[in-house]
Amino acid sequence: MSTYVLIPGAGGVAAFWHLVEDELRRRGRHTIAVDLPGDDPAAGLPQYTDLVVEAVEADGKAVDGDPGGLVVVGQSLGGFTAPLVCARLPASLLVLVNGMIPRPGETPGEWWDATGQAAALRASDVREGRDPDAGFDLATYFLHDLPQSEIDALLKNNRDESDAAFGTPFTLDAWPDVPTRVITGRDDRFFPADFQRRVARERLGITPDEVPGGHLAPLSHPRELVDQLEAYGTGRPEGGPRPSRRG
Structure with a gap:
């Protein structure tokens, strides 16, 4: 039985994963969605990583080996925390979903300019009319394809991300030795799909x-999304790369 450790993006609300958890559980998988204190000005990537590791270690059903x-x-922002977690736990697979892919020493705050996200966003806006x-609008970039029930729940539970995480660096000098996959939402307006493909190729060779x-x-x-996660199986997808270093 696979255990899926689900790390949310900015704000850190674990309930973000509730539909994915429901679907995974229907397929006999165990899930751990971790709530992170995104609005705590004293909590950054080290604290997020500690909380995820502690949640897994405290879970009596967590699986730490094959099968x-x-x-x-x-x-999203969870793309910075996930590899830090994999450096400390015996993970069989690391997956980034519309994720920010870090380089060694880079902070989430530096990532935007380093990857050219603003230019990619502008080009996508022009292309799609x-x-x-107009400036950032939550409905335009995040909520445009959600059912109203999920919009209501998201707005009710949402919390802002403090500056703390955006100012803390990604401390690994090498990508964890874990098979890695990247999943892109083809209709992502905030991190356009062509932008994500470029960054994933440049930074992970994926x-x-x-x-x-x-x-x-x-x-x-x-x-x-769960169909794609499950398609990866229990480890290295056939023919897929297993990156070991970034730089």
């Missing part, structure tokens, strides 16, 4: 797999 193993999944100078949905695909297309 199945421990699958660590990070969404949105005003590139071509992402695509699923329907935008930046919050776990809430808009949970079944398709």
Whole structure:
């Protein structure tokens, strides 16, 4: 039985994963969705990593070996925490979903300019007919493909991300020795799919797999996302790379 460790993005609300958890449990998988204190100005990546590791270690059903193993999944900002967790736990697979892919020493705050996210976003807006100078709008970039029930729940439970995590560096000098996969929402307006493909190739040497949905695909297309997660099996997908260093 695989154990899926689910790390949320900015704000750190574990309930973000509730539809994915439901789908995984229907398929006989065990899940650990970790709530992170995104709004705590004293909590950054080290604290997030500690909380995830502690949650797994405290879970009596967590699987730490084959078959199945421990699958660590990070969404968006969770892409910085997930590899740090894999450096401390015996993970069998690391998956980033619309994730920020870090380089050694980089902070999440530096990632935006380093990857060219703003230019990619602007180009996508122009291409799709949105005003590139309108400024960030939550409904446009995050909520556009969610059912109203999920929008209501998200807005009710949402919390802002403090500056703490964005100012703490990614401390690994090598990518963890864990098979790694990247999943891109093909309708992501915030991290456009072509942008994600470029960053994944440049930083991991990986071509992402695509699923329907935008930046919050776990809430808009949970079944398709779980189909893709389950397609990876218990470890190294056939023919897939296993990156060991970034730089």
